[in-house]
Amino acid sequence: xxxxxxxxxxxxxxxxxxxxxxxxxxxxxxxxxxxxxxxxxxxxxxxxxxxxxxxxxxxxxxxxxxxxxxxxxxxxxxxxxxxxxxxxxxxxxxxxxxxxxxxxxxxxxxxxxxxxxxxxxxxxxxx
Numbered sequence: 409x410x411x412x413x414x415x416x417x418x419x420x421x422x423x424x425x426x427x428x429x430x431x432x433x434x435x436x437x438x439x440x441x442x443x444x445x446x447x448x449x450x451x452x453x454x455x456x457x458x459x460x461x462x463x464x465x466x467x468x469x470x471x472x473x474x475x476x477x478x479x480x481x482x483x484x485x486x487x488x489x490x491x492x493x494x495x496x497x498x499x500x501x502x503x504x505x506x507x508x509x510x511x512x513x514x515x516x517x518x519x520x521x522x523x524x525x526x527x528x529x530x531x532x533x534x535x
Contacts (some may be wrong), residue, residue, distance in 0.1 A: 409438060409445070413454055421456055425464035433473050433484055434495045442484040444474060 409432060413424045432438045444450075447465055451458040465482055468474045472491070476482040511521040529535060 409442075411450065411454065413456065421454075422460045422463040422467070425450070425454075425461060429464070429468055430473055432472070433487065434492050436487075438484050440484055440486045441512040444484070446481055446482050 409433055411425055411428050413421050415528075417424060419427075425517070429438070429444070431453070445453065447461045453463045454461070465474065465476060469476055469482070472488060473485060474482045475485050488511075507525075508521070511518075
C-alpha cells in the first residue's frame with residue numbers, strides 16, 4: 409500500500425491519508441483482513457506526526473473501514489456493499505457533472521448529449 413501526502417494541498421494531511429486508504433479499500437486494492445502499517449510506521453514513512461496518522465486511522469475506524477486491535481494493528485474490515493455502491497454513485501455523479509459542464513460549454517443540445525450517453529451505455533453493455 410502506498411500513501412502520498414502533499415503539504416501544499418488545502419486538504420489536511422490526515423484527510424489525504426484517510427481518503428487514499430478508503431479508496432484503496434473500496435477499489436479492491438486492499439482486501440478484507442489486510443494489515444495496515446502501524447500508526448508509527450506510517451508516520452515515520454510519511455515524515456509526519458503520529459497524531460496525524462492516528463487521526464486518519466481513528467476516522468477510518470469510526471466509518472467502518474478498519475478495525476484496530478490493541479497490540480496487533482489495524483485491519484481492513486469486510487467491504488460494506490452499500491457504502492461501496494454509494495461511493496460508485498458519487499464518482500459517477502461527479503463524472504456526469506463534468507460531462508454536462510463540457511456539453512454546455514460546447515453548446516451541445518441536451519437531446520444530442522442524452523443520445524451520446526445512451527449510445528455509450530449501449531456500447532459498454534450498460535442498458
